[in-house]
Each structure stands twice: as structure tokens, then as C-alpha cells.
Amino acid sequence: MIAEAETVELEAERLAVARAQAGDPAALEPVLAGHAEALFSVILPRIGDRAHAEDVLKDTFVTAIEKIRSFQWQGRSIFFWLRQIALNKLIDLHRHRGRAQRLADALRVEVEAGPPPESADDALIVEEDRRRALSRIESAMGELPERYARAIRLRLIEERPREECAKTMEVAVGNFDVILFRAVRAFRKAYGER
Numbered sequence: 001m002i003a004e005a006e007t008v009e010l011e012a013e014r015l016a017v018a019r020a021q022a023g024d025p026a027a028l029e030p031v032l033a034g035h036a037e038a039l040f041s042v043i044l045p046r047i048g049d050r051a052h053a054e055d056v057l058k059d060t061f062v063t064a065i066e067k068i069r070s071f072q073w074q075g076r077s078i079f080f081w082l083r084q085i086a087l088n089k090l091i092d093l094h095r096h097r098g099r100a101q102r103l104a105d106a107l108r109v110e111v112e113a114g115p116p117p118e119s120a121d122d123a124l125i126v127e128e129d130r131r132r133a134l135s136r137i138e139s140a141m142g143e144l145p146e147r148y149a150r151a152i153r154l155r156l157i158e159e160r161p162r163e164e165c166a167k168t169m170e171v172a173v174g175n176f177d178v179i180l181f182r183a184v185r186a187f188r189k190a191y192g193e194r
Contacts, residue, residue: 013078020068028068032061035079039086046090051163055173056093060086096181140191148183155180 019027039060044053063085064071071081141149147169154165155176166176
């Protein structure tokens with residue numbers, strides 16, 4: 001009885017995928033909705049934040065709809081293909097976060113480096129080093145397109161949440177992530193060329 005129900009469900013999924021591949025992406029919506037909870041349970045423990053997990057799930061579904069024509073039916077549920085897309089999204093997100101965190105840490109270290117000064121002369125030297133570091137950072141920021149500099153200021157310097165940054169810049173969260181990724185890369189190039 002259970003095997004028969006699974007066979008019927010699998011056949012319905014195969015037909016929905018075939019219709020989506022033939023140009024009817026709406027046919028895939030019930031299949032995606034049917035796998036949403038299981039995918040979310042794969043994503044959430046790996047990311048630890050409900051809002052970010054929801055973003056990854058949404059991005060997974062968008063990618064699945066965009067790439068459905070490349071999917072090849074192999075006699076098993078599309079869930080496994082969707083799961084792999086979700087895992088790839090998580091890897092991309094962790095890489096992006098790691099790069100952004102390393103830049104934020106580098107900016108803080110550059111500005112806050114050094115032991116506390118022991119004398120007034122040492123304090124002047126530390127303050128001068130700090131001013132030079134800030135000047136170097138601002139100079140590198142000045143070479144960036146305004147949109148990139150704004151993304152870095154919002155997310156890495158002011159440490160605002162991604163959603164707030166995206167809203168401030170009037171873009172989707174996924175688009176903000178791309179802008180920030182490119183901004184960090186451009187900053188590293190400008191900062192490192194000195």
C-alpha cells in the first residue's frame with residue numbers, strides 16, 4: 001500500500017517536472033511546496049538562523065525553476081536534486097560570510113592594532129598609526145564605486161543585518177549579497193595595491 005502510494009507520488013512528480021521542462025514552470029510549484037519542509041530541515045541546522053534559512057530555501061527554489069531544463073529524471077524524487085542545490089547555496093553563503101568576516105576583522109585589526117601606549121610619546125605614535133590606517137582604508141573606499149562603498153559601510157562597518165542593508169539600498173537580499181561580494185573583492189584589490 002505504501003509502495004503503491006510512493007509510486008503514484010513519484011509519477012505525479014515526474015509529470016510535473018516534464019511539464020515544467022516543456023515551458024510551464026507553474027507545474028513545479030506543488031512539487032516544490034511538497035519538499036519545502038524537508039529541505040528546510042536540511043538547511044536550518046547548517047545555518048542556524050531561521051531568516052537566513054528561509055532565504056536559502058527561496059534561492060534554492062528560484063534556481064530549481066531557472067535550471068529545471070537541465071534536470072534529468074533518474075527514476076527517483078527530485079528532492080535529491082533540490083537538496084544538492086540547497087547544499088551548494090549553503091556553501092556559497094558560508095564562503096561569502098567568511099570573506100566578509102575576514103575583511104571586517106582586517107579593518108578592525110588595522111585600526112585597533114597594538115598594545116596600549118606606555119607613555120605620551122607612544123600614545124602619539126599609536127594615534128598617528130591609527131590615523132594612517134583609517135586614511136588608507138578611506139582612500140581605498142574612495143576608489144570604489146559609490147554602491148560598493150555604501151554596501152561595505154552598511155554591512156561591515158555599521159554591522160547592519162543583510163535585510164536592512166538590502167532595504168536601504170533598495171535591492172533584494174540576494175542582490176545585496178552579490179553587491180557586497182563584489183564590493184569586498186574591489187576593496188581588497190584597492191587596499192592591497194598600496
